[in-house]
Amino acid sequence: MKSDQSSSLQNMTNNMISIEELLAEFEFLNDWEERCDFLIDLGFELPPMTDSDKTEKNRVHGCQSMVWLTTGLQKVGEREELQIIADSDALIVKGLIAVLLAIYNHKTPEEVMQIDVKQYFSQLQLDKYLSSQRKNGLFGMVERVQQEAISLADQN
Numbered sequence: 001m002k003s004d005q006s007s008s009l010q011n012m013t014n015n016m017i018s019i020e021e022l023l024a025e026f027e028f029l030n031d032w033e034e035r036c037d038f039l040i041d042l043g044f045e046l047p048p049m050t051d052s053d054k055t056e057k058n059r060v061h062g063c064q065s066m067v068w069l070t071t072g073l074q075k076v077g078e079r080e081e082l083q084i085i086a087d088s089d090a091l092i093v094k095g096l097i098a099v100l101l102a103i104y105n106h107k108t109p110e111e112v113m114q115i116d117v118k119q120y121f122s123q124l125q126l127d128k129y130l131s132s133q134r135k136n137g138l139f140g141m142v143e144r145v146q147q148e149a150i151s152l153a154d155q156n
Helices: 003-014 019-028 032-044 091-104 109-114 117-123 132-155
Strands: 067-076 079-088
Touching: 019 032, 019 091, 019 117, 032 091, 067 091, 067 132, 079 091, 079 109, 079 132, 091 117, 091 132, 109 132
Parallel strands: none
Antiparallel strands: 067 079
8 A cells, every 4th residue: 555545544444433333333223224224324434445446356256246355554553454445336235344344454464363253243143134145245355354364464
């Protein structure tokens, strides 16, 4: 990532919801329809992805919708944290990307590899309410983030 682009993306992703806030919000919302609407709203807050990054190389396969994902490392103090930028052509998938950002962004590659993402999905009841195709796509995104984290950790 370019440094000026990286700095503005850092500010945008710092304003994204944390996993703790997301879990609390889901507890407060009464039913899946409200939660789904909330996810869609979160999707509108995603940091923008440039059209030039929406390439076949950055496409996440296994998703029903079109999904593109890039990663990089951002130096924060002494830490090098994962910086994820992703986009989709589907509103609900953009919301699921926001969930992934809440879980993985601003973690080191080593921390990413230690996260039990299935536990979070269960707490959010995504495993209960998403169609099997959406779940497959979500796990495709998770696998991609984990592969990227391994690759970035190996580069350091």
